[in-house]
Amino acid sequence: MASIPKDNREYIAALEKSGDCVRIKQEVDWDNEAGAIVRRVCELGAPAPFMEKIKDYPGFSFFGAPLATYRRMAISLGMDPNSTLPEIGKEYLARTNGEVVQPITVDRRDAPCKENILLGSDVDLCKLPVPLVHDGDGGRYVGTWHAVVTKHPVRGDVNWGMYRQMMYDSRTMAGAVFPFSDLGKTLTEYYLPRGEACPFATAIGLSPLAAMAACAPSPIPEPELTGMLMKSPVRLVKCETNDLEVPADAEIIIEGVILPDYKVEEGPFGEYTGYRTSGRDFRVTFRVDAITYRNNATMTISNMGVPTDEGQLLRSFSLGLELEKLLRSQGIPVTGVYMHPGSTHHMMIVGVKPTYSGVAMQIAQLAFGSKLGPWFHMVMVVDDQTDIYNWNEVYHAFCTRCNPERGIHVFKNTTGTALYPHATPHDRKYSIGSQVLFDCLWPVDWDKTNDVPTLVSFKNVYPKDVQEKVVNNWADYGFPSGKATD
Structure with missing residues (x-):
């Protein structure tokens, strides 16, 4: 170092x-x-x-x-x-x-x-x-x-x-x-x-x-x-x-x-x-x-504007880590917390091992009710098999696992900031906000074999030995990058 x-x-x-x-x-x-x-x-x-x-x-x-x-x-x-x-x-x-x-x-x-x-x-x-x-x-x-x-x-x-x-x-x-x-x-x-x-x-x-x-x-x-x-x-x-x-x-x-x-x-x-x-x-x-x-x-x-500048990157980084500390202190089985700077630190992505029902709602209530809450208004909860740092995986989970009726929960009349572009002039003046949870977890009462759909991806549907063989032979196949990436 x-x-x-x-x-x-x-x-x-x-x-x-x-x-x-x-x-x-x-x-x-x-x-x-x-x-x-x-x-x-x-x-x-x-x-x-x-x-x-x-x-x-x-x-x-x-x-x-x-x-x-x-x-x-x-x-x-x-x-x-x-x-x-x-x-x-x-x-x-x-x-x-x-x-x-x-x-x-x-x-x-x-x-x-x-x-x-x-x-x-x-x-x-x-x-x-x-x-x-x-x-x-x-x-x-x-x-x-x-x-x-x-x-x-x-x-x-x-x-x-x-x-x-x-x-x-x-x-x-x-x-x-x-x-x-x-x-x-x-x-x-x-x-x-x-x-x-x-x-x-x-x-x-x-x-x-x-x-x-x-x-x-x-x-x-x-x-x-x-x-x-x-x-x-x-x-x-x-x-x-x-x-x-x-x-x-x-x-x-x-x-x-x-x-x-x-x-x-x-x-x-x-x-x-x-x-x-x-x-x-x-x-x-x-x-x-x-x-x-x-x-x-x-x-x-520091020149604030469209991503990425210090405000977005640092607050995304520090807010995520501080929320991870908070959730772990409450015994929530989180696997990580991340805010993509492109969200202008407005969306919190939380990975969790879904061992019991209602964990996504518990996470949202703790997040929005904390001192950190006014700085973001969206929480997305995904399972521990989703790489929270890989936007392609997160976006796929959001579009395929978040039930439009049961997975989206809106919290009204919360604390907001005068800087939210989507807020009305009245809400900006009085710092009135609203917040939303996107629950992208499979219900815990679904049977993992018959009810939960199988994810079809390179790292999920092939045996480990086949994955390793393909990765190790990637350059020999003629691909220019040398090795395959996940």
């Missing part, structure tokens, strides 16, 4: 070494051009672009699509770039089921993010190379791949969350914060009823695993989760204007407060669903009090 990148710069170097990063030396315009490069990279599955020269911003650079492929995810974990998704998932689960790794606090003199400090009248977001990510966005977005750091004032729990942030003016940002999110709950439970400002810090250009932790719906606090994933403590440093601690090796830190009684307009923005769904509206507003950054700082850009 290779070394695990501890910051954004080590990560870029690792990607260049494996051929998963392209260094762009010509000047790139922050106005649409950089965003267009990143969007095309996501749609083609191309290497991540590191843009060395930004128009109007000498000394700054852009790094786009940081974790938009499974190869890059493997590299971020110090694994072989060619690792399979099940292998990556197994490693993630092993690390997150291990011993908690507490963060360490370092002196500001040892924190690269403190190399440049802007306070008072020097604070100006326009000094940063904030990109216009999509043509038609409501503004330039500071935060697309970052962590917004907050702390609950009573419980003391720290949250790193990825909440988009649009630059409204030189000292103001705004963004969408859903009521069911950790920050949304902290605001509605404590700060807003009291009319108090909520301290925040936005960390941009994190290590890839810190950014992964900020996306993950894990119950483990993000600083500790990052340490578990990195196999070493994350380095934190105290902010300049509040008591929050931020990743010391981040490229850029923006400090300030969330205003309790003042909102500015934000949006629209190209979103992870592949649509621009939520219009311009008055949203959560961030007042900026300080900016610190590294020398030759790099701003990271």
Whole structure:
């Protein structure tokens, strides 16, 4: 296993070494051009672009699509770039089921993010190379791949969350914060009823695993989760204007407060669903009090849109693994959980050994009723003979085993998000959703010999010795691939 990148710069170097990063030396315009490069990279599955020269911003650079492929995810974990998704998932689960790794606090003199400090009248977001990510966005977005750091004032729990942030003016940002999110709950439970400002810090250009932790719906606090994933403590440093601690090796830190009684307009923005769904509206507003950054700082850009970008890939990955943990903790005989990034993390595919009746409904109720539930609205349950990572097998099971009358179960008036393209304007406004279970299991009371149809496939209807003979002789038959695949 290779070394695990501890910051954004080590990560870029690792990607260049494996051929998963392209260094762009010509000047790139922050106005649409950089965003267009990143969007095309996501749609083609191309290497991540590191843009060395930004128009109007000498000394700054852009790094786009940081974790938009499974190869890059493997590299971020110090694994072989060619690792399979099940292998990556197994490693993630092993690390997150291990011993908690507490963060360490370092002196500001040892924190690269403190190399440049802007306070008072020097604070100006326009000094940063904030990109216009999509043509038609409501503004330039500071935060697309970052962590917004907050702390609950009573419980003391720290949250790193990825909440988009649009630059409204030189000292103001705004963004969408859903009521069911950790920050949304902290605001509605404590700060807003009291009319108090909520301290925040936005960390941009994190290590890839810190950014992964900020996306993950894990119950483990993000600083500790990052340490578990990195196999070493994350380095934190105290902010300049509040008591929050931020990743010391981040490229850029923006400090300030969330205003309790003042909102500015934000949006629209190209979103992870592949649509621009939520219009311009008055949203959560961030007042900026300080900016610190590294020398030759790099701003990271995630370009949300049609699959596959970081939002879809990472949430599909982490949501699936966290649900698998939940189901296993309840004794459900699951064989795996997967969300294809192409579903924009809206469909959860669960493999299970169907040993008793009603297991699919039990899975759906646990999934939709959990903290993860608002992020997806479809659960498909297949048996343990179906490869959940093989879309052809999953789609075949869905089309042939899901009884239209008995296999489809709709749950109405559930929690949704304002970003669902299929939702009505009313449902978007009030986060009202609906959810559906597709039960693709054969009924347990069917006789396995007479009632359950036989699957006619290469790996199911031929003896093992015949399968092995055909696979081993595949090249000799004249087929160019060398070996047959399942």
